[in-house]
Amino acid sequence: MFLDEIGDMPLHLQPKILRVLQERQFTRVGGKEVITVDIRLIAATNCNLEEMAKNGEFREDLYYRLNVIPITLPALKDRNDDILLLSEYLLNKYGNLLKKGPKRLSDELITIFKNYSWPGNIRELENVIEYLVNITKDDIITPENLPVTMKQKICTDTENGPDYCLKTQLEQYECKILSSMLDRYGRTTESKAKIASILGINLATLYRKLSKYNLQN
Known part of the structure; x- marks a missing residue:
């Protein structure tokens, strides 16, 4: 699954993504059934998530959960x-x-x-x-x-x-x-x-x- 601009995700939604990553489970909106998933996640952002986490603008636990294999892509002009x-x-x-x-x-x-x-x-x-x-x-x-x-x-x-x-x-x-x-x-x-x-x-x-x-x- 690919999540683009993860740095723009509101704080109140971030625990839901964290749960999916940690427990491999989620519940549909309005549903009761717990669904188990097996996914690989790729997230992209042009924000400095580490700095945002320090400033309380991004969940620190989610940042470390995402930052397993970081890939830095230079700007096109470079x-x-x-x-x-x-x-x-x-x-x-x-x-x-x-x-x-x-x-x-x-x-x-x-x-x-x-x-x-x-x-x-x-x-x-x-x-x-x-x-x-x-x-x-x-x-x-x-x-x-x-x-x-x-x-x-x-x-x-x-x-x-x-x-x-x-x-x-x-x-x-x-x-x-x-x-x-x-x-x-x-x-x-x-x-x-x-x-x-x-x-x-x-x-x-x-x-x-x-x-x-x-x-x-």
């Missing part, structure tokens, strides 16, 4: 490698569920995901992925497709700060300008020299920017 794996799994899950076909995240969006603080952890990631699969028509999901609430969080995130938001927007704008000029003037060496001249940068700088945004070809 597990960069997991973010991409989970995103790919969720893209496949909701792509099949919503019959939207295969989709993938753009390189820019992957960078944003890895730098985002994810205050809602995996639940927030799953909600965002479900939203993106629903509303994105193209096969590649870009930062422009992000929900407004997440864009606002990125801009005010205390870890990345507004500078990160500004940097991201400037890079996206620069990429669009370069892509537009390549479409207009062409991609030959002579065309790129002309673009560099128009932008007021040297040719080497232009090539670095084209490489940065994968616009070489």
